[in-house]
Amino acid sequence: MEKYENFLELLQYRRSIRKFKPDPIPDEYITKILEATRYAMSGGNSQPWQFIVIKDPEVKEKVYNAYLECWDFTYHMEQQRIQEYRLPAFDVPPPEKDKSQRMLAGWKDAGVYLALLMDRRKHWGSVLVANQGLRVMPLSMGHCSMVIHLAAAALGLGSQRVDFSFQQPFREILGYPEPLELDVIIPIGYRAYEPGPPHRFPIDESIHHDTYDMSKFVRNEDFLEHLLRLRKLTRPGYRVAIGEDKG
Secondary structure (H helix, E strand, O other), X not given: OHHHHHHHHHHHHOOEOOOEOOOOOOHHXXXXXXXXXXXXXXXXXOOOEEEEEEOOHHHHHHHHHHHHHHHHHHHHHHOOOOHHHOOHHHOXXXXXXXXXXXXXXXXXXXXEEEEEEEOHHXXXXXXXXXXXXXXXXXXXXXXXXXXXXXXXXXXXXXXXXXXXXXXXXXXXXXXXXXXXXXXXXXXXXXXXXXXXXXXXXXXXXXXXXOOOOHHHOOOHHHHHHHHHHHHHHHHHHHHHHXXXXXX
């Protein structure tokens, strides 16, 4: 039971941190985080990942600027949604666009960026039937990514998952060859703020016993209401990074 309580505490401590102190991260910590990834689950133990540890200030700046181009594209795409359904970090009018950038791209000063690469050839190490739908690869990469975040949290560090729209700018900067792809960028550093408690739906809403409880099914006509509820739930996590909420 004690191990479970420690595990639950670690899960609750791990948050997506969107602003970091510029303090350097000890190499020992990075080694420990990467060592932990060796034990992440993957289909058929295929371990389809590789890592680029980015500490050089010039390379970090290039990676960050490439992300800003992706962010700008995503911001304008998100404006096409009805306002109340937008991701909270993009629910910012164009004159205040810098707020959105600070909520999603405030990770520039993180001590290190981990570039998580995937090699799609390796997922064939899993069973062939599972690979027909290419389902194994994203699951395996997700397991690895989560281990990184938990390992960083266990060391008292913050981290963030950074997604992007385009592959080529990062390929040119980091020099990884085909067929490798950049799956995600994970900035890691010391927290510049405390994010507050995690916000989640009650677990009872997702649990069914023996058969599916249709009273918990979100019907199509109810889905927009569900989305509004989700947006309200997640809004504080973004706003706290720019000082407009307590988390």
